[in-house]
Every structure is written in C-alpha cells, then in structure tokens.
Amino acid sequence: MKQWYVTPLFLLFLLPGLAQVRFYDAVDFPLLGKINDSTETRYERLPASLKGISRQPVWELGKNTSGLALRFRTNSTSIAAKWKVLNDYSMNHMTATGIKGLDLYAWTNGKWQFVNSARPGGKSNQQTIISHMAAGEREYLLYLPLYDGVVGLQVGVDSTAFIGKPLLQLPSTQNPVVCYGTSITQGGCATRPGMSYTSILERKLNREVINLGFSGNGRLDYEIAELMARRTDAGLFILDFIPNVTLEEVQGRTATFIRKLRAHNPEIPILMVESIIFPHSLFDQQMFNTVTDKNKALRKEYELLRKTDRNIYYLSAATLIGTDGEPTVDGIHLTDLGFLRFSDALQQVVRRIIR
Structure with a gap:
C-alpha cells in the first residue's frame, strides 16, 4: 500500500494563503508622536510619572494612541497587521476604523500617499491592508487608533520580503x-x-x-x-x-x-x-x-x-x-x-x- 507524504512545499502550493505572510513585532521600528518615552507601555501618550497626578480622565485618555505612528520600510508586495486594542470602544458618531483601526501611508512622488486602512473587528484583529503591489522598496507610515489604546502590534509582510527601519528621516x-x-x-x-x-x-x-x-x-x-x-x-x-x-x-x-x-x-x-x-x-x-x-x-x-x-x-x-x-x-x-x-x-x- 502506497503512503503519501505532504511536504511543506506541497502544502504551500495547496494552501496559497498559508505561510505567505510573516509577522514582525512593531517594537523593532521607530514610533512618532510621543512627548517622551517614559510611558508605562510603549503605545501611550503620557509618562508614568503623571499617574496619580493627572486627573483620572486625562490619565486614561493618555492611553489612547492618537497621533502615534509607526515608521518602517519594506519591499513586500503586501502589508498586513495584527493588533490588539485596550478597550474595544465604540461610539455612535465615529467610525470603528477611526476609533480603533490603523491607517497606512507610503512615501511616493515626494509626499505621503494614502494606501489603505485596517478595519477592526474587536479587541484582537488581523487584517491585510494592501496586496498585489508592484515589487520595490518603499517607506511607510502607519497611524495608530485615535480613541483606543494598543497593547500589541505586529506588521506582516511577504515571507520572502525584507522589512527594516526607515532610511528617510521623514516626517x-x-x-x-x-x-x-x-x-x-x-x-x-x-x-x-x-x-x-x-x-x-x-x-x-x-x-x-x-x-x-x-x-x-x-x-x-x-x-x-x-x-x-x-x-x-x-x-x-x-x-x-x-x-x-x-x-x-x-x-x-x-x-x-x-x-x-x-x-x-x-x-x-x-x-x-x-x-x-x-x-x-x-x-x-x-x-x-x-x-x-x-x-x-x-x-x-x-x-x-x-x-x-x-x-x-x-x-x-x-x-x-x-x-x-x-x-x-x-x-x-x-x-x-x-x-x-x-x-x-x-x-x-x-x-x-x-x-
């Protein structure tokens, strides 16, 4: 009786969506928009020294990531993200994407060009932001949520692609x-x-x-x-x-x-x-x-x-x-x-x- 063995390469052929994206922890890339780096966790706006000093609403709002943005470069033809939000807030006059989603821009033709947004589905999220891009290295700017916090963030690129810190000091x-x-x-x-x-x-x-x-x-x-x-x-x-x-x-x-x-x-x-x-x-x-x-x-x-x-x-x-x-x-x-x-x-x- 013949036995069949499924090799990793054959499995990849059968399941094209599997193992094509590799995720990297965003802690490896620079973050814009912080008043200083002495925060309780990476993704928040107020220093730990203000805990118990600032009014409680101010302290809690300081954990929202408004204005924080990740910078990286990659030659990947697709970009994905995994992120977990702190509270999973919702409001009746603001989109979920604005409250707790992500927003990707690329540096092209001398300006920051909108690429696409990552729409949230709850506390834990994984989204392909863009795919089928032409090959070539680009610099990116990824904005974090406006009205929620982030407790974990990973950037996904093609498994064979390079991802690294930006070369352009922009913004x-x-x-x-x-x-x-x-x-x-x-x-x-x-x-x-x-x-x-x-x-x-x-x-x-x-x-x-x-x-x-x-x-x-x-x-x-x-x-x-x-x-x-x-x-x-x-x-x-x-x-x-x-x-x-x-x-x-x-x-x-x-x-x-x-x-x-x-x-x-x-x-x-x-x-x-x-x-x-x-x-x-x-x-x-x-x-x-x-x-x-x-x-x-x-x-x-x-x-x-x-x-x-x-x-x-x-x-x-x-x-x-x-x-x-x-x-x-x-x-x-x-x-x-x-x-x-x-x-x-x-x-x-x-x-x-x-x-």
Missing part, C-alpha cells in the same frame, strides 16, 4: 509641533486615524506633530503645561482648548498655563487657537453666546500676553472650517472635510511662524 523629528487640546485635537470624529488634523498637519509639514488632545478634558491642567515645557526642542506649541473650558477658566488659567510653558522655553512660538464656531450654534443661541464669549476672552488673554511676549500668535475661528455648515458629524466634532479645512487654515499660519 522629521527635529523641532516637533506639540498640540494641546480637546476631542477635536484628539481626532473626533475622523473616519480613520490619518485624518485627524494633527496627522494631516504632520504630513503637510513633514514634521512630527505630537497630539496631546484629551476628549472633554482639555481643561488647562498645569501638569500638562509642565510636561510640554520639558520639550525644549519643540518648534511650536499649539493651544486649542477653548471648547472644554469655561469662561472663568479662560480668564483664570490661560496666563498661568502659558507661564508654565515658558518656564524652559522663552523663545519657542506659541499659537493660541479660537474654538470653531459650531454650525448648530447658528440656531442654538445659548451655544453661540457661550462660544463667542470664550473666544473673546481668549483674545483678551492673548493681547495681554503679547505685550511682554512677542512669540505668541493667534488664530481666529473665522476661516477654520468654512461657513457652509457641512464639516461636522454632530454640530461640534469634525468630519474628514472639517479636519481638512482646519488643517489647511492651521498650516498657512504655522508655515509663517516656523519657516
């Missing part, structure tokens, strides 16, 4: 832009991680942008100012906190927050940004009055600070998202259209400040 990590703010800064409600305004700005400037947006909690916490102040290599501080603070907090905390920023950074430019005029406030008069009163108060704070600090700049809400009322999902949080408009307006001012 540049020299003199990063550090953004502090609210849910809008964090990325609510972009459809995918690469469409938050900080991520768009990072690609447009080709410079690292550090996202310190805390949903509902951009409330001028002084320890965050002190944390930012320790980045004495920053090229610019952007402050976009108005939607989360009261009128009294604008008047009582803004100057102190900025003084703490200035403790080690007397020359680093600071850009103060008004709140967008929420489209639904055209009808909700209470909301309109609240936002405009806080913007006016911020302007007064700026004018007082500007008398003694010529490196403080101001961006009014007039041109941030347009006037057609279309760029939000709920009257407040931005869609991709809103984030594109916001980043375009921001970029014009930023380029004038940090030429």
